[in-house]
Amino acid sequence: MENLTDLKKKLEEVLQKEDIIVDDIYLEKRKKYTFLTIVLDKIGGIDLDGIVTATKIINPIVDEYDVCDESYILDVISKERG
Secondary structure (H helix, E strand, O other), X not given: OHHHHHHHHHHHHHXXXXXXXXXXXXXXXXXXXXXXXXXXXXXXXXXXXXXXXXXXXXXXXXXXXXXXXXXXEEEEEEOOOO
């Protein structure tokens, strides 16, 4: 999990330029697939275009980190609102 902590710090550093908050990062096994889920937030909320922009920034950074020994699906989502 140390790699997830390092990854979160790096993403926070890069995404703050877009005013995007990294709320959470976690690995989760669902049936036969493993998901690396990155939960994002932004003051006033983050829309689909914001998620797409963030994913383009996140993807190459995630590739640099060895967060899991097996293959996984990158899932970038927005934080749920009340």
